[in-house]
Amino acid sequence: DAGVIQSPRHEVTEMGQEVTLRCKPISGHNSLFWYRQTMMRGLELLIYFNNNVPIDDSGMPEDRFSAKMPNASFSTLKIQPSEPRDSAVYFCASWLTPGIYTGELFFGEGSRLTVL
Amino acid sequence: GQQVMQIPQYQHVQEGEDFTTYCNSSTTLSNIQWYKQRPGGHPVFLIQLVKSGEVKKQKRLTFQFGEAKKNSSLHITATQTTDVGTYFCAGPRNSGAGSYQLTFGKGTKLSVIP
Numbered sequence A: 001d002a003g004v005i006q007s008p009r010h011e012v013t014e015m016g017q018e019v020t021l022r023c024k025p026i027s028g029h030n031s032l033f034w035y036r037q038t039m040m041r042g043l044e045l046l047i048y049f050n051n052n053v054p055i056d057d058s059g060m061p062e063d064r065f066s067a068k069m070p071n072a073s074f075s076t077l078k079i080q081p082s083e084p085r086d087s088a089v090y091f092c093a094s095w096l097t098p099g100i101y102t103g104e105l106f107f108g109e110g111s112r113l114t115v116l
Numbered sequence B: 001g002q003q004v005m006q007i008p009q010y011q012h013v014q015e016g017e018d019f020t021t022y023c024n025s026s027t028t029l030s031n032i033q034w035y036k037q038r039p040g041g042h043p044v045f046l047i048q049l050v051k052s053g054e055v056k057k058q059k060r061l062t063f064q065f066g067e068a069k070k071n072s073s074l075h076i077t078a079t080q081t082t083d084v085g086t087y088f089c090a091g092p093r094n095s096g097a098g099s100y101q102l103t104f105g106k107g108t109k110l111s112v113i114p
Helices: none
Strands: A005-007 A010-013 A019-024 A031-038 A042-050 A053-056 A065-071 A074-079 A088-095 A111-115 B004-007 B010-014 B019-025 B032-037 B044-049 B055-058 B061-065 B071-076 B085-096 B099-104 B108-113
Touching (some): A005 A088, A010 A019, A019 A111, A031 A074, A031 B099, A042 A065, A042 A074, A042 B099, A053 A065, B004 B085, B010 B019, B019 B085, B019 B108, B032 B071, B044 B055, B071 B085
Parallel strands (some): A010 A111, B010 B108
Antiparallel strands (some): A005 A019, A019 A074, A031 A088, A042 A053, A088 A111, B004 B019, B019 B071, B032 B044, B032 B085, B055 B061, B061 B071, B085 B099
């Protein structure tokens, strides 16, 4: 299996520009998670989907952030307009929704965003 | 809401020394997971503990789940430079309708001095 695939791996943009990050979960996985990682705040859950439906978006910082999952094999995280404080590594992760004994969460390699 | 706390935040050890990181949850957990993130990499699953008081070993790594299922530890014996990275614990949270998410601790960043 190819694993969770994210693009782009690196993005440098200027403040005010729109940024779109993409994720392809592992085939057969029905839950997809978007995390943001910074030195100050660690690994924060932004939003997650179960069977393509957003379940919890309470971690989305503000209206500038939006996420979609139009089908089981693709999700996007969009920031519009971007700000320097959005600079971080954004990880996508997926799993096959387990029972109460949760299984392994598979992470993509991340998208490193720098907003100048 | 559920909080997962880890200490220490940073640990510098001489190669060959032991290392331990501790994880505490504000709520009782059904299970706890540990992940390792190498510098510049992504978190990778190490292990899951399910039973109260469970102890599991992976070569030089020993994982323990507390009796009350609210705390856990990871101990590395005789650290090597390949152990460098950030170690995260994570606990599941039921989001309802049969879906779960993981709450991660802030991690312990391990540096090994050769």
